[in-house]
Amino acid sequence: MPELVDMNDIERAAGRLRGLVRHTPTWSCERLSEQTGARVFVKAENLQHAGSFKVRGTFNTLLSWRECGDLPSGVATFSAGNHAAAVAYATSRLGIPAVVCMPPGAVASKVAAVRRYGAELVFTEDLPGTCHQIMAERGYRLLHPFDDPLVIAGHGTAGTELLAKVPTPDLVLVPVGGGGLISGIATAIKARSPVTRVVGVEPAVSPAVSLALRHGGPVPLPGHAISIADGLCPPFTGDRPFAHIQAFVDEVVEISEEAILPAWWHLLDATKLLAEPSAAVGLAAMLSDAVSWPADATVVLVVSGGNTSPDGLRRLAQ
Amino acid sequence: MPELVDMNDIERAAGRLRGLVRHTPTWSCERLSEQTGARVFVKAENLQHAGSFKVRGTFNTLLSWRECGDLPSGVATFSAGNHAAAVAYATSRLGIPAVVCMPPGAVASKVAAVRRYGAELVFTEDLPGTCHQIMAERGYRLLHPFDDPLVIAGHGTAGTELLAKVPTPDLVLVPVGGGGLISGIATAIKARSPVTRVVGVEPAVSPAVSLALRHGGPVPLPGHAISIADGLCPPFTGDRPFAHIQAFVDEVVEISEEAILPAWWHLLDATKLLAEPSAAVGLAAMLSDAVSWPADATVVLVVSGGNTSPDGLRRLAQ
Numbered sequence: 001m002p003e004l005v006d007m008n009d010i011e012r013a014a015g016r017l018r019g020l021v022r023h024t025p026t027w028s029c030e031r032l033s034e035q036t037g038a039r040v041f042v043k044a045e046n047l048q049h050a051g052s053f054k055v056r057g058t059f060n061t062l063l064s065w066r067e068c069g070d071l072p073s074g075v076a077t078f079s080a081g082n083h084a085a086a087v088a089y090a091t092s093r094l095g096i097p098a099v100v101c102m103p104p105g106a107v108a109s110k111v112a113a114v115r116r117y118g119a120e121l122v123f124t125e126d127l128p129g130t131c132h133q134i135m136a137e138r139g140y141r142l143l144h145p146f147d148d149p150l151v152i153a154g155h156g157t158a159g160t161e162l163l164a165k166v167p168t169p170d171l172v173l174v175p176v177g178g179g180g181l182i183s184g185i186a187t188a189i190k191a192r193s194p195v196t197r198v199v200g201v202e203p204a205v206s207p208a209v210s211l212a213l214r215h216g217g218p219v220p221l222p223g224h225a226i227s228i229a230d231g232l233c234p235p236f237t238g239d240r241p242f243a244h245i246q247a248f249v250d251e252v253v254e255i256s257e258e259a260i261l262p263a264w265w266h267l268l269d270a271t272k273l274l275a276e277p278s279a280a281v282g283l284a285a286m287l288s289d290a291v292s293w294p295a296d297a298t299v300v301l302v303v304s305g306g307n308t309s310p311d312g313l314r315r316l317a318q
Numbered sequence: 319m320p321e322l323v324d325m326n327d328i329e330r331a332a333g334r335l336r337g338l339v340r341h342t343p344t345w346s347c348e349r350l351s352e353q354t355g356a357r358v359f360v361k362a363e364n365l366q367h368a369g370s371f372k373v374r375g376t377f378n379t380l381l382s383w384r385e386c387g388d389l390p391s392g393v394a395t396f397s398a399g400n401h402a403a404a405v406a407y408a409t410s411r412l413g414i415p416a417v418v419c420m421p422p423g424a425v426a427s428k429v430a431a432v433r434r435y436g437a438e439l440v441f442t443e444d445l446p447g448t449c450h451q452i453m454a455e456r457g458y459r460l461l462h463p464f465d466d467p468l469v470i471a472g473h474g475t476a477g478t479e480l481l482a483k484v485p486t487p488d489l490v491l492v493p494v495g496g497g498g499l500i501s502g503i504a505t506a507i508k509a510r511s512p513v514t515r516v517v518g519v520e521p522a523v524s525p526a527v528s529l530a531l532r533h534g535g536p537v538p539l540p541g542h543a544i545s546i547a548d549g550l551c552p553p554f555t556g557d558r559p560f561a562h563i564q565a566f567v568d569e570v571v572e573i574s575e576e577a578i579l580p581a582w583w584h585l586l587d588a589t590k591l592l593a594e595p596s597a598a599v600g601l602a603a604m605l606s607d608a609v610s611w612p613a614d615a616t617v618v619l620v621v622s623g624g625n626t627s628p629d630g631l632r633r634l635a636q
Contacts, residue, residue: 027365034434047345047590268592272364272365272369272592272593273590274591306590313586
């Protein structure tokens, strides 16, 4: 079993990220509170640099390598979008060449973000395969989107930040794709506020983590799922996220596609924050009774990213 | 000429508003900065209680009355929406009855906000007439949407807050309807950072303040204008805003309807903040060259409100 990240790792990450990553706001939302009977807060990672939490793990990994005098000549990665944008952003800030492999159907705003930050972009159906081929050809190093302790520790800083505003929430709802974000957040929360329930939410059409929990370990999904929550459809979870989720996450619930779209509109209307649909699954779980909470509970929704362009909005609005 | 509000008034307002009104964030925006060659910040009043800056002036007025032992048995007002929502919100917090007169075509999300906070709602084509009739019948007092020194001083707290984050901006762009917001903000800015240019932006189809500046005083607009910036179409400005604008505002520019819609999308995409179209006119002025700025200038866009519902978005997206 892989070694688990701890609070020392997350605190070291927070030190490295200072000045490079935003302390995004943790806002209370009166309208969501009235509606749910809970005191609802949102941790607004859609306001993060490059549009999502992903810069946390990415900068932590690159800066750890640099501290150890171990920076590669370049990095490669694969991603549906937010990790790609974060790698493009962070490598451009640190002056490191980067190649990013994305699926041909990646969301336009995420492709645009990668281009804006200047990374080399390769479209491919075979994300890990193409990525490893490029790494072999060029001597580049993989910056994994979720299966890495430095990535998990970096993402954990979102957890310590939300606890600085809401010290002992009753429930924290976290979107789950590969599982890197919830691994980091749950590690921080169970160390600082063990009474808090940490619940992951993943699309029922792409339940990589739920499937792993049922099978006792990561297994590939039978095919590539398509969800409106495009950021939550990895082909599998990893051994490291799986170990952290087993250790620190209370439950992972699955949510239907039908529940995500109205929750996404609702989040926008109630909070005035443009999230991406993947970031609205926590609210979807609340509004569709996939999770429960005691009366007057304090609930934090982790709004993981905002990379939906006006084009995306227009399509969804039709 | 009416007496002008000063920094003492604004500081007293800030004291009254503590705990009732949000210190909304003033964020830098990398994407808007890259695009414009300025360092662009947004003052996000769309994240304010009741969805706009209007609670600042409203709470300041009600609390000043209460300090003087002069609370009326009820208040009445007229508004296209944001002031109505703010009066409904503030009176419900303070336990004061309120009647709000709105035009039949008011934006659905603003009507919903008034209903949510529990104020009595009257739809009327003759806003000031109906409002004064209700006041006479019930002995209620007018809480004016803009032509009041307490309202202007309350709105001025948005100015001191933005200066706390960006002490000497080169340019501050403020949406202009009745002129209350820019009056307060310009008063604060010229007191604390006289080198800063304060520029108002109003829809060319409803130029109440530009018309007043050309005529040397407030004059009624020839008819009721319809703009996508529904919050910036008052029938006239007031003597008090006019006096503050003459004293403290460097320029008021007019902006076409065609410039507002793309700026509104753009603001959403670049900042992840759902503004209402009225709140995007500052960015519209930048993107359509209605204002200019020196290279590397620091520019603050006052994003005045966010009361656009998903329905509004759907209409705009078509």
